[in-house]
Amino acid sequence: MGRGRNIFIVAGEVSGDMAAASLAAEILRLDPAVTLRGIGGPRMAAAGVTVLVESSTWSAIGHVDPLLRLRTHLRRLRQVEELIRRDAPAVLLLVDFAAFNLRLAELLRGAFPVVYYFPPMVSVRRGNRAAKVARLRMRLLATLQREADAYRAAGADVEFVGHPAVDVVRPSMDAAAARRRFGVPADAPVVGLMPGSRSQEIRAHLPVMLAAARTLLEIRPALWFLLPVPTDALARLVEAPVTASGLPVRVVPEIYDAMAASDVLVAATGTATLEAAVLGVPMVAVYHLPWLSYQIAKRIASVPYAALPNILARQEIVPELLQGRMRSDAIAETVRRLLDDPTRRAAMRAALRQVAAVLGPPGAAARAARHIVTELSRAR
Numbered sequence: 001m002g003r004g005r006n007i008f009i010v011a012g013e014v015s016g017d018m019a020a021a022s023l024a025a026e027i028l029r030l031d032p033a034v035t036l037r038g039i040g041g042p043r044m045a046a047a048g049v050t051v052l053v054e055s056s057t058w059s060a061i062g063h064v065d066p067l068l069r070l071r072t073h074l075r076r077l078r079q080v081e082e083l084i085r086r087d088a089p090a091v092l093l094l095v096d097f098a099a100f101n102l103r104l105a106e107l108l109r110g111a112f113p114v115v116y117y118f119p120p121m122v123s124v125r126r127g128n129r130a131a132k133v134a135r136l137r138m139r140l141l142a143t144l145q146r147e148a149d150a151y152r153a154a155g156a157d158v159e160f161v162g163h164p165a166v167d168v169v170r171p172s173m174d175a176a177a178a179r180r181r182f183g184v185p186a187d188a189p190v191v192g193l194m195p196g197s198r199s200q201e202i203r204a205h206l207p208v209m210l211a212a213a214r215t216l217l218e219i220r221p222a223l224w225f226l227l228p229v230p231t232d233a234l235a236r237l238v239e240a241p242v243t244a245s246g247l248p249v250r251v252v253p254e255i256y257d258a259m260a261a262s263d264v265l266v267a268a269t270g271t272a273t274l275e276a277a278v279l280g281v282p283m284v285a286v287y288h289l290p291w292l293s294y295q296i297a298k299r300i301a302s303v304p305y306a307a308l309p310n311i312l313a314r315q316e317i318v319p320e321l322l323q324g325r326m327r328s329d330a331i332a333e334t335v336r337r338l339l340d341d342p343t344r345r346a347a348m349r350a351a352l353r354q355v356a357a358v359l360g361p362p363g364a365a366a367r368a369a370r371h372i373v374t375e376l377s378r379a380r
Helices: 013-030 042-046 070-087 098-107 129-134 145-153 175-182 199-219 232-245 255-261 271-279 291-300 308-313 328-339 342-357 364-379
Strands: 006-011 035-040 050-054 091-095 114-117 139-142 157-160 190-194 224-228 249-252 264-268 283-287 320-322
Touching (some): 006 070, 013 035, 013 042, 013 091, 013 114, 013 364, 035 042, 035 070, 042 050, 050 070, 070 098, 091 098, 091 364, 114 364, 129 145, 139 145, 139 364, 145 157, 175 255, 190 199, 190 255, 199 232, 199 283, 199 328, 224 255, 232 249, 249 255, 255 271, 264 271, 264 328, 271 308, 271 342, 283 328, 308 342, 320 328, 328 342
Parallel strands (some): 006 091, 114 139, 190 224, 190 264, 224 249, 264 283, 283 320
16 A cells, blocks of 8 residues: 555554544544554544554563563564555554554664654653654654653654543543442442453452452442443453452443442552543552562652552652552552541542643644644655
8 A cells, every 4th residue: 555645553452442543533533535554453443443453452561571472572563564564654653552662663763754642651760761762753742741841851753742531531421320320329339440451450450459349348338349341351351250259349341430430449550540530539559560570660660659640740649559568458448548538538539630630631632633644744
């Protein structure tokens, strides 16, 4: 296929599929004649992208996991590189998925104009990653102002477009209606469980969360639990442990409705904690990495926090239970204290609103799309 008006999109994991889908829809709204092809998932396909390879299930946790899957990683890189060279796009659009997309950008350096939406976070890392990315000569569309500043200081061509969560994170109904839909009593306290969107995260976090839920029920028998999962594949993964637990846990696909219906969330650090900040839902952030990955991450990190709201606030507004502290009894006790203290929950909501304010105004995907369409016009 000739360069013409063709954009090739590379996204991985569920979060990348979602981000790329909203961006693709905006690109097609601006220029319906554009051809969008790439690798991604069902949301991208629904938005009008011809998905050549399903990659929303591709994921790796930490710094060691990719090395353990090196053969698979290299095979996928070669496959995608070949697809892109054969497609010869006018613009190559990379979305998040840093471990894969940075290597792909190196392999294709100079072959096509490249735009990177959601470039890897550099302001929270030691070292010179920003300079390394800048040397790849890509157009970067940063979703956080702090990231844009760090990249600009390193000499990168970068624009701050804002974070799409401001637009995307919108419940379809109010909390009372959501509770009715999920079969939860209107006056019952609700805890949302969000173990992550990667299969490895679910295996690491869900058993501990369910054990914490059991402990909480012994203290507060009226509690209900919501477990939102974004895909059918993840729903199948959580079905057996949830059923075996015998706990009042509702597995639901409506992520933002479930979050908004919850009094407190227990969420894996990452995107979910930022989405909770947009909704103003109090939370406890948890995460567990394999030991070696954690040791590497600890040495690379330049900030003492893991949850995005804390990173953006530069202080701990959300309690974090990481690694050995991520025990079921610790989770249960931290959630109990939040449920028992409405004043503390209100203070956390106020702090989360301040975090959400730094994400920029609505329209991030539309602004990013305008930059991409402009890049497409230059490349023709």
